[in-house]
Amino acid sequence: MKKIFFLVLFCSLLISCNEKTKPIVSFYYWKTIFKLSNTEKEILRENNIRKIYIRYFDIDLHPKDTNPIPLTPIHFKEKMNDFDVVPVVYIKNKVMLKQNLDIEDLAQKTVKLINEINTKNKIDSKEIQIDCDWTLSSRDNYLQFIALFKKLSQKKISATIRLHQIKYFKKTKIPNVDSGVLMYYNMGTIAVDSLNSIYDKKIAERYLKSLKKYPLHLDFALPIYSWAVHIRNQKVIGLRSKLSISELKKDENFEKVNSVFFKVKKPNYKNGVYYEENDLLKTEAISSEDLIEMAENLNKNCVQKPNEIIFYDLDEFNIENYEKNIFKQVVSCF
Template structure:
């Protein structure tokens, strides 16, 4: 398109060759080429995708509306986790997905979350694990009449487990014969020469869970200061990356000065509306009286620290990633598609975020 425009303009300039000085003619041509060059550098807005991380697939009206409004064509569905059985020490699938309703969407990507201890197991057998993982994915697909062209492996491998992990990726890619993607953490981007790069078609940078879950820490889900220590390395990272951004929240449950658990999908508004909690400061609440809430016991004087992601946080993430990334990502994946997360944002937030790139 741009080339045809240049040719056409050159022909027009040739018509005025006798009247225009050569310098002026060349100057105009340089201007045209510069404009065309700049237009070629413009990239398309990334598409919006979502992770689905519940064990029962049954989209609510709000979740369906969000998919439709954002023209979502791909959902990354957690199919199952892989863990070591506490007694037999055998690898087994944990909480496999159950489809109450089938996804009415163009593309689904099964995601398998693998505990790092699986990779560290002294009896680790890469080919056997790859075969069993692929077989179980196929079993889920066959049972539900589904198909996929891509599979994603989610594992926070370490220096100790990298050899086994990289071997597993090689075996699984060969056995599955599918397009393969892998999740990438910030430390794996900065120190990729040590942690190595899995042999996958693309990666997804998990831009969350950055800090330490502790009594006096800042927001452990997202901390711009921590992120900036790592993202300057993005331009050097050889693997094409999409970005996964958080839209979830949780409460850090603290008792007698110690963290005793994470309470998922917990918001400040949940505690504000309950007589059992008193607001102390910022995101801190105190338990007024001992009680049970959704099966969890809250003891009087316990403390809950709420950590959440605001719309401004999401835009800040997008801005920093755009500034430091090697190229514009093709896709932004929000974690995760759940109406308990969606109700905390205005409907256009996802479009707002992707247009920041």
């Protein structure tokens, strides 16, 4: 009887430990006003979401004096008592490319604005994330900014990491942060061809093996967004967000050419955009099967298991394209 009891206890402990090692689900929120829809609230409840990465503001160069300026700071219309909020600041690479950039001033002003937003909304952030696709040319400015920002903020700092920064980390270097988040999307070129620029398995495979050598601990960000590439006379003229395949099928102004392309049958305006006859829309989306494949491939190639899987981004339009349990399915791959 004792043997059976200890066997059951041992199995329970194994299951418990296994559950603890699974990464948690979290989301990016990338709108300028924080207000959750009922669908978004339901997804957060069903997945026991406690942590949300919220874009606080962008940093760009002023068009006249080329000094760094914050753009469209977040405005909260809901209290954040139920969530751990991670402010995310997106810094355009051209800011870090600026010659004679006053890095200390930029770091001080960035910390100050984050603190002001937190104070106003009674948010106590334990972590801040910096999002910047730095290059070899902007590397030194960026690394210096991160070091100063970390010192001034006195917070845990994470940074977004791209695939090319994983593979060539000896050249691009590793920022002085506590952890990184691999942005596992936007892999290809936005082009007229039929390839999906959001996720391309063949492109991903060129970089995945490098994960085993990357010394910084990484969590993974996966895409749940979609868009349409607007093509005219064999040239890309823009990206059109919030356009679903099901919506285009119902619209008599558009004709389905194949599983990816739609052709404009007659001139029309849709969502404030003008479409000429014979324009093409190339739809790019991520299926549930894609997400599972991405998770399985990441799991095969990472040495340290992620603590979190962060989905980009929390939006009713995106969520309605997936079954409710997809996020738990993805996490179960690790």
